[in-house]
Amino acid sequence: MNVLFVCTGNTCRSPIAETLMDDAVDRSSILHGDVKTKSAGTFACEGAEATQEAVRVVEEMGLELKRHEAEPFTPELAEWADIILAMSKEQMEHIEVIAPDEVSKVHTLLGYAKGIDGEPIDNSCDILDPFDEGMEEYRQSAAQIKEAVEMLVGRLEKEQ
Numbered sequence: 001m002n003v004l005f006v007c008t009g010n011t012c013r014s015p016i017a018e019t020l021m022d023d024a025v026d027r028s029s030i031l032h033g034d035v036k037t038k039s040a041g042t043f044a045c046e047g048a049e050a051t052q053e054a055v056r057v058v059e060e061m062g063l064e065l066k067r068h069e070a071e072p073f074t075p076e077l078a079e080w081a082d083i084i085l086a087m088s089k090e091q092m093e094h095i096e097v098i099a100p101d102e103v104s105k106v107h108t109l110l111g112y113a114k115g116i117d118g119e120p121i122d123n124s125c126d127i128l129d130p131f132d133e134g135m136e137e138y139r140q141s142a143a144q145i146k147e148a149v150e151m152l153v154g155r156l157e158k159e160q
Contacts, residue, residue: 006087088126
């Protein structure tokens with residue numbers, strides 16, 4: 001299964017999600033070896049590094065995000081993915097414009113993890129955007145992402 005995480009710039013939320021998912025899959029006896037991940041941004045500047053705050057918050061979780069380079073979301077990436085998990089409802093809408101043929105694969109990370117398929121009614125499934133904020137906002141966002149990834153892994157394990 002190919003899982004694509006998408007945020008805006010691909011410098012904080014989606015790379016954090018990708019890193020946490022890779023770690024969770026490595027620890028899963030059911031999913032290990034069966035899930036590939038990538039991340040991208042709807043308005044990413046190709047090659048941009050992860051923010052220093054994202055690198056630090058991932059290090060605080062005992063993982064590493066130093067070698068990340070931002071990648072723009074493209075129809076080709078959407079085609080590669082079996083599931084596309086956006087960090088917000090607004091990003092879902094951008095994804096649907098960029099890759100209209102792949103709409104059935106698009107969900108919010110938090111919504112899908114909770115069992116909501118497709119577009120949520122409101123913004124209640126959005127992951128906090130910490131960009132240009134302080135470390136506390138990054139920690140809050142990373143905690144939301146970690147909880148969503150844990151629920152996602154649980155859902156995928158049940159579906160295997």
